Amino acid sequence: MTFVVPLLLAALLLFLLRVLIRRRRRMLRGLPVRGPWHFPARWRGWPGRWWHRRRGRRR
Secondary structure, three states: OOOHHHHHHHHHHHHHHHHHHHHHHHHHHOOOOOOOOOOOHHHHOOOOHHHHHHHOOOO
């Protein structure tokens, strides 16, 4: 029983992170997103242009 609770919490965390990542990708592509809530505007393009300019082009 002691191992079940941390495993369930870890599974829930992974599921939520997956949902958030998929949602963010859809928003960045301009696709419709279901649900009444949204990411704040400052998170939508993160990391933004300033980050890429700061790091320079690395290819």
